Amino acid sequence: MSILPASLLRPQRAELPEVRRASRAPQAEEPAQPQQRRPATDAYIPSQAPEPSGRYWPGRAEDGSPGIYFDDPERDAPGRAQPAGVEGMEPTAPTDGEPEAPEAGQPSKEGKPARSEERCKASTDKVDREIERLRKRREELAARLRTEDDPAKAKTLERQLAQVENELRQKDNDAYRRQHTQFTQL
Incomplete structure (x- = not known):
């Protein structure tokens, strides 16, 4: 172990103010110069119009x-x-x-010929037949389920009946009819 002199162990209070003054002195001695910065700006660079x-x-x-x-x-x-x-x-x-469309054969305001109207027929017959087939199938399964004595077959019939009722619930509505309407041009 080494022994240090007591003067090194005790802080010398006389030096502390000098250190503080020394740290402030260089800042005070430097002349204050205003920093001139130019603001960042964007510049318009003309280019050709895109395709x-x-x-x-x-x-x-x-x-x-x-x-x-x-x-x-x-x-x-x-x-x-x-x-x-x-x-x-x-x-x-x-x-x-403005009218939505000029009469067929009439030129529009700009002198361009107007589009001719298309006549179409909407048919939901296919959807209606499909829904009717599902209803008959549901009635048939319900009748067979009422007369079935075997519990295993009854469970199978119940599952089939639930499946048909779910499909009928999805298809027997106006939204399904509109989606599956078939249009034919007249």
Whole structure:
């Protein structure tokens, strides 16, 4: 073990203020220079208009009415379609005050021929036959279940009856009929 002199073990209080003064002194001696920083800014770099991508987007016409616009990639003019009032811009949805479609054979406001109306017939006969077949099957299974004496066969019939009732519940509604309606052109 080494023995240290007592002067090293005791803190000398006279040195502490000098250390504090020394640490503050260099800051006070440096001249205060204002730092001039320029704010970061973005710059606009012009570029060519992108190719039409075939997208739809909502927009407003010059009169403020809403419309849906289409960026047609097949259009002759290069560049993107611009909002209402710019060449090549046509709303695809009717706006307030405009008829949905002109009469068949009548030209529209722009002089373009109007699309002819398509006549279709909707038929739910196939769905109705399917639902009727399920109802008959349910009645048949219920009658067989009432007359069945064997518990194993009765359990099988109950399972089949539950399956038919579940299928009937899914198919015997307006939403299913609308989804499975068959349209034929007249």
